Amino acid sequence: xxxxxxxxxxxxxxxxxxxxxxxxxxxxxxxxxxxxxxxxxxxxxxxxxxxxxxxxxxxxxxxxxxxxxxxxxxxxxxxxxxxxxxxxxxxxxxxxxxxxxxxxxxxxxxxxxxxxxxxxxxxxxxxxxxxxxxxxxxxxxxxxxxxxxxxxxxxxxxxxxxxxxxxxxxxxxxxxxxxxxxxxxxxxxxxxxxxxxxxxxxxxxxxxxxxxxxxxxxx
Numbered sequence: 001x002x003x004x005x006x007x008x009x010x011x012x013x014x015x016x017x018x019x020x021x022x023x024x025x026x027x028x029x030x031x032x033x034x035x036x037x038x039x040x041x042x043x044x045x046x047x048x049x050x051x052x053x054x055x056x057x058x059x060x061x062x063x064x065x066x067x068x069x070x071x072x073x074x075x076x077x078x079x080x081x082x083x084x085x086x087x088x089x090x091x092x093x094x095x096x097x098x099x100x101x102x103x104x105x106x107x108x109x110x111x112x113x114x115x116x117x118x119x120x121x122x123x124x125x126x127x128x129x130x131x132x133x134x135x136x137x138x139x140x141x142x143x144x145x146x147x148x149x150x151x152x153x154x155x156x157x158x159x160x161x162x163x164x165x166x167x168x169x170x171x172x173x174x175x176x177x178x179x180x181x182x183x184x185x186x187x188x189x190x191x192x193x194x195x196x197x198x199x200x201x202x203x204x205x206x207x208x209x210x211x212x213x214x215x216x217x218x219x
Contacts, residue, residue: 005029006118006157007111009103010059012048013187014206015122015160018168021175022159023120024055031114032059033107037099038068044186047193051184062106067099100133101142108146108154117153124160124168136161165209166216173213182210 006023010016010032023030034048045061052059100123107119123134132138136158143156160168172181187206188196196203 003027003118005031005114005116006120007031007033007107007114007116008057009107009119009121010034010048010052011122012044012046012051012185013122014165014172014181014185015124015168015187016048017051017181017185018172018175018177019120019122019159020051020055020057021172021177021180024057025175027118030057031110031116032057033103033110034059034061035064035103035106036061037064040189040191043191043193047184047186051180054180054184060110062110064102064106067102098133100131100138104139104142104156105146108150108152111154112150112152118155118157120157120159122160123158124163126162126164126167165205166212167209169210169213170217173217 003026006027006029008016008020008023008030010020011034020030020032032048032052034045036042036045039045049059100121104119104121107121111117111119121139123139125135139156139158139161143154146152146154146156159171163171169178169181172178183194186193186196187202189200189202190197195207198204198207
């Protein structure tokens, strides 16, 4: 039996779209919440809009452009080149300070005002690209904080937390969304749909997982 309702933090990328499909299978009512934080790859917002329309999911877009000014990084500033490799001492310059903290906080506010307790996010500790706010410890800590802050029993749910990109492709396929994820999502840091630019870290990670999954599936 499916749960009643959930809110999905939804970017229009591979991971969040897989989570959206997963949530539709497991919940009766699904809401999507997207964020405009001045990202260079803003085409992901257009992808999110189109995919939500196709799947029949109501979507809210929240303006967080102030994050662009406060936390300059390679995902929001054209003059900052995306680092191809993770530095040895800290996260890459594509890390947006406080992004998931804010996303999940706003999504939780939206959830409470709509009588929803479950918030779904596509973060993964297996393929987290060096981003500290994708780790399981952060999610568990924030879950406690949100419950205390709003006196409400939220559940932050992370279907992809312990999956790598190959396993994420496998999940999308099992949910009947392989073509949708492959062709219509925007994971690329340069905002190119589908296979993307092929050169940025997000594209490389996505493609490596896809090839591994297809080899396993067809082998």
